[in-house]
Every structure is written in C-alpha cells, then in structure tokens.
Amino acid sequence: MHGKDAIRSAYQLSRMVLTSYVSDLTDSELLTRPAKGCNHLAWQLGHLISSECGLLNSIAPGAAIELPEGFAEKHSKENTASDDPADFASQEEYLSYFPKLQEAAFNALDALSDEDLAKEAPEHLRQICPNVGGVFVLIATHPMMHAGQFVPVRRILDKPVLI
Incomplete structure (x- = not known):
C-alpha cells in the first residue's frame, strides 16, 4: 500500500463510520446535543x-465542491448556539455532500505527486499538519x-448500535 492508498482508505473508513451514525437519524434528531455545551449533530455535519x-x-x-450561499456561515463558530431548524440542512442534504466531497478530494489527491505531498502545508495549518500530505490525512x-459525539446522541435517542 502506498501513501495515497492509505489516505484514501482512512478517508473511506471515517466517512463510513460517520454516515452510518447519521443514516437513521431524522432532521429533528440531528438537532440533539450530546451534552451541555456541545454542538448538535446538524452543526457538526x-x-x-x-x-x-x-x-x-x-x-x-478550486478543488473543493461549491457549497450553497450561507452554508459555511450557518455552520461557523458564530452559529453554534442556534437550535433553529431553518439554519440547518436536512439529513438527506448533509449526506448528499459526502460522495461529492470524496470525488473532489480524491481527484485533488490523484493530481499531486509524492513531492507535492511533501511540500509545506499552508502556514495556518503547519502547527498540526507540517505538509500537504498531512492536510490530506486531516x-x-x-x-x-x-x-465520539454522535454515539452519545444515538444512546440518548435509543438508537441501535451500528458499529
């Protein structure tokens, strides 16, 4: 297995876990917070x-997908306190982004050489990701x-264990 393969594998595994945890939740259930002071699942998605x-x-x-106007702002740190359903998308809409995100990420990854992956990450990310490959791992x-925040919500809602 090569580095890009490991990144793709980690990507697919983490998306499988996340989408499994969300698969049977309703739009209103996505507004459940795992604990006081935590962000609800819709915001997290x-x-x-x-x-x-x-x-x-x-x-x-330019490699990422284009999100609807206002999407990022509704899911910014400034909007973490909102419980207004109008501020958030449906479960179906959130899940619809994941295949598009994967395609964009994998296309960008495939376009880079090993030398490109070894280049320094953007300065604001270097503290946690020293290079471009590290940003892909992130x-x-x-x-x-x-x-880990999705599991307590599933327990609160009496949802079955999925994984």
Whole structure:
C-alpha cells in the first residue's frame, strides 16, 4: 500500500463510520446535543463539510465542491448556539455532500505527486499538519474526531448500535 492508498482508505473508513451514525437519524434528531455545551449533530455535519472544503482549497485551490450561499456561515463558530431548524440542512442534504466531497478530494489527491505531498502545508495549518500530505490525512480523519459525539446522541435517542 502506498501513501495515497492509505489516505484514501482512512478517508473511506471515517466517512463510513460517520454516515452510518447519521443514516437513521431524522432532521429533528440531528438537532440533539450530546451534552451541555456541545454542538448538535446538524452543526457538526455542516462544520465537517465546510471544513473539508476549506482545507482542500487551501492545498488545491478550486478543488473543493461549491457549497450553497450561507452554508459555511450557518455552520461557523458564530452559529453554534442556534437550535433553529431553518439554519440547518436536512439529513438527506448533509449526506448528499459526502460522495461529492470524496470525488473532489480524491481527484485533488490523484493530481499531486509524492513531492507535492511533501511540500509545506499552508502556514495556518503547519502547527498540526507540517505538509500537504498531512492536510490530506486531516481531511481523511476529521470526521473521526467528531464521531465520539454522535454515539452519545444515538444512546440518548435509543438508537441501535451500528458499529
């Protein structure tokens, strides 16, 4: 297995976990917060989608999918307190972005050489990702950073164990 293969594998695994956890949740259930002070799942999904676009564009300008106007703002840190369903998308809409995001990320990854992946990451990311390959690893694994918050919501809602 080569580096790009490992990134693709990690990407697919983390998306499988995330989409499994969301697969049987209703739009209203997505507004459940795992604990006091935590962001609800709808916000987290939008954050993951917006973040992936921003991260991908930072290392491959123009490679990310285009999101609807206002999408990123509704899922920004400034909107974490909102519980207004009108501020958030449906479960179906959130899930519809993931195949498009994967295609964009994999196309960008495939267009880069090993030398390109070894180049320095954008300055604002270097503290956690020293190089472009590291940013792809972050893109691949970011959903797993949030997956632990989806499980308590599933327990609160008496949803079955899926994984």
